Amino acid sequence: MLVLSILIIPLVFVLLIALMSSSQSKRIALLGTLTTLGVSMYAFSQFLTDANSINLIYKTTWIERLGANFHIQLDGINLILVLLTTLLSTFIVYSAYEREIKSPKTYFSLMLMMQSALLGVFLAKDALLFYIFWELTLIPIYLICLVFGGEGRQRITFKFFVFTMFGSLFMLLAILFLWLHNPAHTFAIADFYKAGAALPASQQVYVFIAFYLAFAIKIPIFPLHTWQPDTYVNAPTQGTMLLSGIMLKMGTYALIVWLIPTVPLGWKLASKYVIIISIISVVYGSLMALIQQNFKRLLAYSSLGHVGLIAAGIFSFNLQGVQGALYQMLSHGINVVALFFICDIIQQRMKTDNMQALGGIRNVSKLFGAFFIVATFASVALPITNSFVGEFLLLHGIFQYNSILAAVGCTTVILSAMYMLRAYQLMMHGETNELTASFGKITMHEKIMLGALAILILFFGVYPNLLLHISEEPLKQLIEQVRHATLAVTYSKF
């Protein structure tokens, strides 16, 4: 029941928002996300004492004739993602706290609905339920971008919607296919693993491709990323944070839990191609970030690079790679929320995010410069920041798979240092011009937000074992299961 309440609390607060006046919306929304965070923390402590506690699982029959269950469960892998979602949602709602919003009721309700749907994606242990939540996330974020976005939003959000819809329809096809080839005719994840692993190699590759399309579009990975930069730039700041901070983790999470263990042989056959594509995505994203003039667009491309590395680490599917990926998902979420918030502050005050037009902001507000440099260092994966742990493990994992690919992947560290420090220098250092002189001090709200994020960045940087320890055991099992499935088939060929 505890785990069900994590899903339901945001929806209850949506009802509260609908009932109260619109000036109260932001307070209720913040209260809602804080409550969810509290409950998820409590679930976390429960998990630490007893991982198999009855509180962490909720299962009931849902559609009997299809064999679908409403099965949500907290385990060592999705616990990190649930924490990420509840934590970042709080920050995202708080980041809109002192901003002008045209209809706050709608805006905050959509954010809370989004949170609930995202949590559903991470918690679902039933393929149909997973698919429904996966699609459910799309409607609120689409409306957030469509109603509250910037110029040209109709075209851009529509492209985003059609891209993701295209991918998820193929995922639906794959799920249907697996259901039909599953003798028990259920959607339970364990049955899916069995049914998928029993398929012949050629069919596994098709299923792999269908799933990969859905997840790669969401992440996004190189040739399927074209919706991403425009959507990130165009969406309202909170929409961008939701998209890059949490929503793309749906894709990477699904790679770990739903794709690779389901079709191990498909992964084995396709892994070298998909890792190369992911590495291309890393280099492409980083190079594109290098030539951007606008800070928000730079962040969008840098995000493309970072998640490409996460995907590559997952596709190498060894303990270091996947552990690193999980940890980097959390770190990347925190870092992009911090960076997009910094970008929002600059945009709010300067009315532009063109880096050439800015400069010398540090002279005006030292504290802002300090926060910015922490976020920058986190983004370039400097030791003692959270990203260092993640990217180190990721590169370690990829190195075990193929050393050349790891070497190419390493360029992300160098390139990200180049573009992030360039951005920092252009905006923060140099002569203060007329525009930036009006920057002013940062407000209390911004201080709290950035301060908390900076603390999180450092905390997860120096104490990674808290979370790595939790995900280690279930990941080991998953990897062993995949290794076993691929071995068994290799033997049977002889």
Add this chain to the structure above:
Amino acid sequence: MKELLLLSGLGILSLVAEIINARKLIYPLVIIGLFVNIGLCVGDLGTNETVYGMLKLDNSALAFTILSSLIALIWFIVAKNYFSDETNISDHFSLVLFSLVGVFLLASYTHLSMLFLGVEILSIPVYILAGSDKRNVYSNEAAFKYFLLGAFASGFLLLGIVFIYGGVGSFYIAQIAATSMLPYGLSEPLLIAGFLLILFALAFKMSAVPFHFWAPDVYTGAPTSITAYMSTLVKIGAVAGFYRLFVGVIAVYHNYNFFESYTTILLIIALLTIIIGNVIAATQTNIKRLLAYSSIGHAGFILLGISMIRPIVFYTVWYYLLAYCIANILAFWVLIIVEKQTQSENISAFNGLAKRNPILAGTMSVGLLSMAGIPPLGGFFAKYFVLLDVIGRGYMLIAVVVILISLIGVYYYFKIIIAMFAKEPAESSTLSVGSFTKLIMILVSVFLLIIGLMPDYFLNYFF
């Protein structure tokens, strides 16, 4: 039997009400009558009552009748203004009720003469209703076109029935099923010709390609309320007729051989209907026409469901109809209100509707999202069940094609949603609707959500 008497009794009663000057009573009476009809049907579930050997009220017949009564109930609320605007209220009431009798016959016949009667009783009132906007030349054109082509289709139907009689020597479906089991049954040319002619006639009523050319003009010309009626209830009738015939023939002896010979034709018709309906809908700017073409596309999905039929999956078609009809009627409801206020059927009439009236925009979005097949609305599981059958039969390629085509559906439904949410309204005045309308709109939207969240709950009653 009770249902038949009730529906035709209501129809006659509303004619009488005109004479005794009790027009105001008709509306509440009809609403109550339809509720009672649903109640009667639910009470009859599982009894398998037969009416003089001509009709059989098994669960699937009752399921289609309940569906038609439910949609008619919503339709009467939707079309309230249609009745208050017109002079000959009671005539129109009785016409609608009589056509419901036609749907009932189509849902429950076991004798082919009842199929013909059902189709005619369903169609003739609709011909008249399509032309009920007497001073509008397009409405007249619609009625005339529909009547002319419809009469032609009825001719086909009759000829088909006669051919089957020639081949089998009986009008009873059970007898036809028995004959089709005989060694010569499958190759009997009269039987094949007869079935094909009936298939074409019913495909015409369902506006399936290549018998769809009447649909866009008739749907656009007829008064919008009547278009809503045609695109939902007439489809229910035609699909029920289809279902009865094909399932009736195969289910008794599980004679799939017989059915396989028609599957290919049905499959081709279904695919063409899905493709052409959706592709042309994407180019429309007139919403009524867009919805007309989209309803052609949905007819294709239903036919695809029928062509994949298996005894365990009979519910596919019914569920698709349920989700489609409710979503469609919601969309038409908002269209009627917006059209009345702006005097325009163009997409631009919907610009900024979310600002002018969020409830209308929300209702429209729910309807459109459901028709686009986005979970957790009913339309998702409707498409899901059809796809499940398609993949289950091994037609992987068809499944991929259908999925890509349904993306086109997403495109044109979202054109309307974008217009409502992201464009600026031409006039800033709010568009107010009565609180009763709002309440029913929200209830129906929630119902659409519930059938999407718990499809099992509704299906368990009937199948």
